[in-house]
Amino acid sequence: xxxxxxxxxxxxxxxxxxxxxxxxxxxxxxxxxxxxxxxxxxxxxxxxxxxxxxxxxxxxxxxxxxxxxxxxxxxxxxxxxxxxxxxxxxxxxxxxxxxxxxxxxxxxxxxxxxxxxxxxxxxxxxxxxxxxxxxxxxxxxxxxxxxxxxxxxxxxxxxxxxxxxxxxxxxxxxxxxxxxxxxxxxxxxxxxxxxxxxxxxxxxxxxxxxxxxxxxxxxxxxxxxxxxxxxxxxxxxxxxxxxxxxxxxxxxxxxxxxxxxxxxxxxxxxxxxxxxxxxxxxxxxxxxxxxxxxxxxxxx
Amino acid sequence: xxxxxxxxxxxxxxxxxxxxxxxxxxxxxxxxxxxxxxxxxxxxxxxxxxxxxxxxxxxxxxxxxxxxxxxxxxxxxxxxxxxxxxxxxxxxxxxxxxxxxxxxxxxxxxxxxxxxxxxxxxxxxxxxxxxxxxxxxxxxxxxxxxxxxxxxxxxxxxxxxxxxxxxxxxxxxxxxxxxxxxxxxxxxxxxxxxxxxxxxxxxxxxxxxxxxxxxxxxxxxxxxxxxxxxxxxxxxxxxxxxxxxxxxxxxxxxxxxxxxxxxxxxxxxxxxxxxxxxxxxxxxxxxxxxxxxxxxxxxxxxxxxxxxxxxxxxxxxxxxxxxxxxxxxxxxxxxxxxxxxxxxxxxxxxxxx
Numbered sequence: 001x002x003x004x005x006x007x008x009x010x011x012x013x014x015x016x017x018x019x020x021x022x023x024x025x026x027x028x029x030x031x032x033x034x035x036x037x038x039x040x041x042x043x044x045x046x047x048x049x050x051x052x053x054x055x056x057x058x059x060x061x062x063x064x065x066x067x068x069x070x071x072x073x074x075x076x077x078x079x080x081x082x083x084x085x086x087x088x089x090x091x092x093x094x095x096x097x098x099x100x101x102x103x104x105x106x107x108x109x110x111x112x113x114x115x116x117x118x119x120x121x122x123x124x125x126x127x128x129x130x131x132x133x134x135x136x137x138x139x140x141x142x143x144x145x146x147x148x149x150x151x152x153x154x155x156x157x158x159x160x161x162x163x164x165x166x167x168x169x170x171x172x173x174x175x176x177x178x179x180x181x182x183x184x185x186x187x188x189x190x191x192x193x194x195x196x197x198x199x200x201x202x203x204x205x206x207x208x209x210x211x212x213x214x215x216x217x218x219x220x221x222x223x224x225x226x227x228x229x230x231x232x233x234x235x236x237x238x239x240x241x242x243x244x245x246x247x248x249x250x251x252x253x254x255x256x257x258x259x260x261x262x263x264x265x266x267x268x269x270x271x272x273x274x275x276x277x278x279x280x281x282x283x284x285x286x287x288x289x290x291x292x293x294x295x296x297x298x299x300x
Numbered sequence: 301x302x303x304x305x306x307x308x309x310x311x312x313x314x315x316x317x318x319x320x321x322x323x324x325x326x327x328x329x330x331x332x333x334x335x336x337x338x339x340x341x342x343x344x345x346x347x348x349x350x351x352x353x354x355x356x357x358x359x360x361x362x363x364x365x366x367x368x369x370x371x372x373x374x375x376x377x378x379x380x381x382x383x384x385x386x387x388x389x390x391x392x393x394x395x396x397x398x399x400x401x402x403x404x405x406x407x408x409x410x411x412x413x414x415x416x417x418x419x420x421x422x423x424x425x426x427x428x429x430x431x432x433x434x435x436x437x438x439x440x441x442x443x444x445x446x447x448x449x450x451x452x453x454x455x456x457x458x459x460x461x462x463x464x465x466x467x468x469x470x471x472x473x474x475x476x477x478x479x480x481x482x483x484x485x486x487x488x489x490x491x492x493x494x495x496x497x498x499x500x501x502x503x504x505x506x507x508x509x510x511x512x513x514x515x516x517x518x519x520x521x522x523x524x525x526x527x528x529x530x531x532x533x534x535x536x537x538x539x540x541x542x543x544x545x546x547x548x549x550x551x552x553x554x555x556x557x558x559x560x561x562x563x564x565x566x567x568x569x570x571x572x573x574x575x576x577x578x579x580x581x582x583x584x585x586x587x588x589x590x591x592x593x594x595x596x597x598x599x600x601x602x603x604x605x606x607x608x609x610x611x612x613x614x615x616x617x618x619x620x621x622x623x624x625x626x627x628x629x630x631x632x633x634x635x636x637x638x639x640x641x642x643x644x645x646x647x648x649x650x651x652x653x
Contacts, residue, residue: 046434048441096618102434103355104617107569110357111613114566118606233442240435271453278446285439286427293430 004267013144018266019259024151025221026258027158028213030251032231033238034162035206041244042182042202043098045105049089049113051231053082053207057214058223059120061131071131071219075157078211086207090200098199113228121225131218154216161212165205166247178202182245230277237281240288318484322477328595329476333548335591336483340490340541341564342571342583344534347494349569350577351503352530353510354429358440360565361447362535363542364558365420366413368457370543371465371552373412374405385458397466405466410543417539418532425528432513441561448559462553465546479548486544490537495580497533506530510578562606570613576623585624 008015032054039047060081061074089112097105135149169175181188181198189195217223238257242249260280265273318336322329341363349355375384379395397405428439452460472478497503505526508516517523546552556563567590575586598605620627628636 046438048438093614093618103437104621106434106437107355107573107617108614110566111610111617114562114610114613115607116610118610122603122607229441229445233438233445236438269453272449275446275449275453278442278449281442282428282439282446285431285435289430289435 001267001269004269008263008267011144014266015263017145018262020145020147021151022259022262023255024147024155024258025262026255027155027251028216028220028254029231029234029238029257030254031158031161032210032213033235033242033254034165034247034250035209036232036235037239037242037244037246037250038178039202039206040239042178043094043199044102045094045098045109046102046236047203047206048106048109048232049116049228050206050210050235051228051233052113052116053086053210054214054217054231055120055223055225055228056085056116057082057211058131058218058227059124059129059214060211061215061218062129062223065131065133071133071215072153074131074215074218075212078215079208082211082214083204083208085211086204087200089207090203094203095196095199113232117225117228124225126225128222128224129218130222131215133219148220151220154220157216158213161209162247162251165209174198174201178205230274233278233281237277237284240284315488318488322480326477329474329480330548331591331595333476333480333483333544335588336480336487337541337545337548338567338571338587338591339487339584340483340537341568342575342587343487343490343494344537345568346572346577346579346583347497347506347534348527348530350572350579350582351498351510352506352527353433353513354527354531355433355437355569356440356531357437357561357565357569358442358444358447359534359538359568360444360559360561361424361440362417362421362538363545363564364447364451364554364560366417366539366542367546367552367558368413368451368463368542369416369539370406370409370413371463371546372457373409374402374466374547377401377405377408382456385456385463395466397469399469399471402466402469402472406543406547410540413543414536414539417535417542421532421535422528425531426524429527429531430524444559444561444565448555448561451554451559458552458554460554462551462557464551468547475550476548479544482544483541483548486537486540491580491584493533493537498580502526502529566609566613570609570616573616573621573623576625576627576629579623579625579629582623582625589624 008018032050036047036050039045057074057078060078061071064074064077065071093108093112094105097108133150133153135153138147138149138152139145169179177188177193177198178201180191180193181195181202185195188198214223217227234257238250238253241253257280261273261277264276268276321332325332341359345356345359348359372381374397375381375395378397378401384395424443428436428443431439451457457463468475468478505516505521508519508521509523509527513523542558546557549557552558559565571586571590572583573586574590575584576582594605597608601608616623622630625636
């Protein structure tokens with residue numbers, strides 16, 4: 001472990017490689033996290049099935065590329081399909097728990113996440129899958145830094161999606177209705193906004209966002225039925241650090257999480273990378289709690 | 301017959317059934333042993349989740365720690381653990397455990413498991429239990445998976461290829477029957493201790509934390525300390541049950557047996573909610589019902605069990621959140637309702653079936 005740290009100091013190009021690749025994957029984390037923040041802020045629901053939506057989007061890309069369609073086309077297809085799934089889930093389950101306490105939503109979406117994850121495991125098996133995009137690799141700094149073009153492309157697409165989402169929320173009627181409902185659902189109802197529809201659209205939009213992310217993940221990285229929970233945990237962590245409705249914070253936190261995770265994976269060994277993510281969540285929560293406790297002392 | 305007599309008769313009947321069961325249904329011994337362990341899982345989950353309002357997804361951490369600690373102690377007393385775990389791939393060494401050593405290992409291993417699990421609960425709890433509700437829930441979700449990932453990559457305890465508990469000597473005979481009585485005793489002790497605990501001031505304190513933590517704190521309760529204590533108590537019983545489960549299953553997989561968030565971790569939440577969380581008998585009823593449903597239908601679901609399980613969680617949480625006992629209490633309050641009689645010393649007597 002210390003040897004690996006030493007390598008990082010002695011060979012800065014490796015560090016650059018790790019950080020750059022981490023930032024590229026971080027864009028996907030940030031996008032999924034923004035979706036979670038949206039649902040949390042508007043509907044007061046913490047969606048544990050967030051990562052499963054990502055996983056499903058990934059499988060859309062895998063299936064399409066297995067049938068000879070270029071997986072890049074899977075990005076919009078996954079978004080549309082997942083929007084439908086999100087809408088359906090809202091109409092069957094989520095609308096019953098919107099008004100209930102946060103923990104009910106955690107448990108219910110946890111159940112949904114198990115259903116989706118085990119469904120995919122039963123149908124497609126637990127194997128690791130990829131959707132080949134057949135793109136080359138960029139070599140920088142004399143070949144010491146390798147960047148797969150598909151990762152760069154997925155980063156760019158994630159950025160585009162984020163911009164589109166922000167414009168949608170700012171400009172469109174539905175986006176304005178979503179933001180109004182987030183501020184005060186009752187007042188929004190009084191003003192004639194159908195909040196039930198807004199909730200359904202928000203949940204669907206989040207699922208669509210995750211689906212698009214998932215298609216990118218399947219192309220640039222890998223998918224298997226159990227990748228969901230790490231994505232959920234990452235999203236949650238990013239939202240906690242950045243706060244609700246803070247897009248710049250979400251992007252910064254997402255990119256730095258990606259970089260930190262990659263470096264930690266190299267230093268500790270890749271088999272500990274997931275453990276690092278989950279332990280980082282615990283550390284972040286404990287740190288947040290400690291900060292809150294300090295704030296509370298001023299009231300004494 | 302007075303109420304107290306009825307209660308005693310009921311408990312004696314359960315005791316008699318529990319003791320005789322392995323002889324009555326010898327074909328189902330391991331399932332029944334598992335059932336009693338499930339009762340322990342549900343009861344200990346409910347201690348923090350139902351009675352205290354701190355829903356944990358990470359109680360499997362204590363189960364796994366107890367399991368590994370117990371088995372490692374059993375092996376470590378006689379052999380080098382590294383060699384023992386390394387030899388599984390077909391080494392020449394044989395590892396024999398004769399009766400005195402086997403029993404000695406078990407007698408030492410189970411308490412060590414309980415102790416380490418309690419220690420983990422105290423240390424983790426001191427950090428984690430300062431958080432409120434949903435942050436705690438997701439944090440424990442992370443803890444459970446992190447523990448599994450660490451165990452999965454730690455070579456010394458067998459890493460991803462798992463660990464085999466010591467082979468018991470021939471004299472013990474039927475292993476399932478042997479551990480059935482351990483599981484039964486543990487379930488009985490857990491039930492009695494928790495039943496007693498809920499009748500003390502400590503029980504009132506954790507209920508107060510569930511109902512309104514800020515007010516409880518304002519009343520002078522050291523809430524974090526009480527929460528940690530409750531988690532430690534849950535961890536002690538879970539630690540012992542982990543040791544028993546590991547030996548019963550005869551094989552420890554770090555992610556599928558020890559730190560199994562996807563099975564035991566979910567099941568304990570489900571059983572407690574199904575039976576009725578925040579009650580003493582609810583988790584017991586939930587565990588029995590769940591084990592019966594599981595054994596009766598599992599094989600007919602042809603690989604769709606875990607999907608069905610997820611659906612069951614959604615349905616119970618959304619449509620039936622009060623659980624069986626909670627529903628009975630609402631429906632028949634005079635028969636199943638809570639009767640609280642406070643006397644002047646401030647302790648409350650609760651008679652709830």
